Amino acid sequence: MVGGDLFDVRSTHVGExxxxxxxxxxxxxxxxxxxxxxxxxxxxxxEAEDLPALAARLxxxxxxxxxxxxxxxxxxxxxxxEFDCLAHRVTLTNHGHVEPVLISxxxxxxxxxxxxxxxxxxxxxxxxxxxxxxxxFTRGDVLLLVTDGLVEARDTGGDFYPLxxxxxxxxxxxxxxxxxxxxxxxDFLNTDLPRHARHLHDDVAMLAIAPHGHT
Numbered sequence: 001m002v003g004g005d006l007f008d009v010r011s012t013h014v015g016e017x018x019x020x021x022x023x024x025x026x027x028x029x030x031x032x033x034x035x036x037x038x039x040x041x042x043x044x045x046x047e048a049e050d051l052p053a054l055a056a057r058l059x060x061x062x063x064x065x066x067x068x069x070x071x072x073x074x075x076x077x078x079x080x081x082e083f084d085c086l087a088h089r090v091t092l093t094n095h096g097h098v099e100p101v102l103i104s105x106x107x108x109x110x111x112x113x114x115x116x117x118x119x120x121x122x123x124x125x126x127x128x129x130x131x132x133x134x135x136x137f138t139r140g141d142v143l144l145l146v147t148d149g150l151v152e153a154r155d156t157g158g159d160f161y162p163l164x165x166x167x168x169x170x171x172x173x174x175x176x177x178x179x180x181x182x183x184x185x186x187d188f189l190n191t192d193l194p195r196h197a198r199h200l201h202d203d204v205a206m207l208a209i210a211p212h213g214h215t
Contacts, residue, residue, distance in 0.1 A: 003022075003026050003030060003149070003202060003203030004022055004023030004024065004025060004026060004030035004031075004033065004034055004076070004203075005020075005021070005022050005023075005034075005147045005149065005203045005204070005205035006019070006020065006021045006022070006023065006034045006037060006038055006076075006205070007019060007020040007021070007145070007205055007207045008038055008041055008042065009207070009209075010041075010042060010045040010046065012045055012046050013046075014082065014084070015082055015083050015084040015085065016082070016083040016085075016209075017045045017051075017054070017080070017081070017082050017083075018080070018081045018083075018145070018207065018209065019037075019038075019041050019045075019078055019079070019080050019081075020078070020079050020097070020145040020146075020147065020205060020207050021037065021076050021077055021078035021079065021095075021097060021119070021147075022076060022077050022078075022097070022147045022148060022149075022205075023037070023074075023075075023076040024073065024074060024075050024076065025074075029069065029071070032065075032069075033062075033065055033074065033076065036061055036062070036065045037058060037061065037062065037076060037078070037119070039061075040057060040058055040061040041054075041058060044057035044058065050082075050091075050132060051080050051081075051082055051091055051092070051093045051130070051132045052093060052129055052130050052131070052132055054080060055078075055080055055093050055095065055116070055119070055129070055130045056122075056129060058078065058080075058119050059119050059120070059122040062074070062075070062076060062119040062120035063120060063122075063123070065120075066120055074120050075096075075118040075119060075120035075121050076095075076118055076119045076120060077095060077096040077097040077098075077118045077119075077148075078095040078096075078097055078118070078119050079092065079093075079094050079095070079097040079098070079100060079145055080092065080093045080094075080095070081100070081143070081145070081209070083137060083209065083211070085211060088136060088137060088138045088211070089134050089135070089136060089137060090134065090135055090136075090137035090143060091132050091133070091134045092111065092113060092132065092133060092134075092135075093113075093116060093130040093131070093132050093133075094113060094114075094115060094116060094130075095116045095117065095118050095119050095130065096115070096116070096117060096118035096121075097118075097147075098145075098146055098147065098148055098150075098151055099111060099112055100143055100144060100145050101143070101144040101146075101163065101164060101167060102135070102137075102141065102142075102143055102144075103141065103142040103143075103144065103167060103171050103172075103180050103185065104138075104140070104141040104142075105140065105141075106171075106172055106173060107172060108164060108167045108168045108171055108172045109164070110164060111135055111143075113131075113133035114130070114131040114133060116129070116130035116131070137211055138211055139179065139210075139211050140179030140180065140210075140211075141180075141210065141211060142180045142181075142182055142185050142208055142209070142210050143208070143209045143210075144167075144185060144206060144207075144208050144209075145206065145207040145208075145209070146163065146204070146205065146206045146207075147203070147204060147205045147206070148202070149200065149202035149203050149204040149205070150163065150189070150193065150204045150205075150206060151163050152202065153193060153196060153197035153200055153201075153202075153204070154197055155196050155197055156198075161193060161196050161197060166192055166196075167185075167188075170188050170192075171184075171185070171188075180210075181210070182208040182209070182210045185208045186206065186208050189206060
């Protein structure tokens with residue numbers, strides 16, 4: 001069945017804004033929810049003053065969607081990012097999604113920050129809302145955003161795909177680490193993932209972003 005993975009990138013007056021996410025469920029209901037989230041993001045990305053405000057817009061849309069279907073358990077994990085090329089900074093809010101991976105100057109690591117509940121479940125939080133956090137992001141770096149279909153792909157022994165370990169094997173530890181191209185990252189995963197899992201049981205989405213303008 002059609003899955004619920006989603007992603008989009010928009011160029012705004014504050015920089016590039018992007019979303020990647022995964023809607024609970026599959027089939028036509030998931031397609032409807034994906035369309036609702038992306039439609040809201042494509043409007044709010046240009047209007048929201050910051051990522052928490054953008055997340056609040058998406059949270060309200062997801063709540064209305066759950067009421068309209070109706071589905072009390074409807075939610076979507078999501079990662080929101082904003083890249084400011086002048087400040088060499090990427091800002092993020094993570095709503096229950098897979099952590100992004102940063103490849104930078106010979107190092108490969110997941111970027112972890114303050115967690116927030118998935119979209120649609122924000123009303124359960126005791127805190128006021130998601131907290132945005134920033135990290136330096138310069139030319140030669142690559143930020144990789146994926147959905148759980150990639151990290152939960154299993155081999156014949158039942159082991160999950162070791163995303164960070166595989167990226168480290170390919171891109172880290174070089175004597176003179178240089179810039180990594182987004183195409184190299186995506187090509188590597190497109191080749192390496194099928195070697196690990198011959199049959200994928202969930203949809204897979206990945207978005208690689210670099211400061212030099214390639215996405």
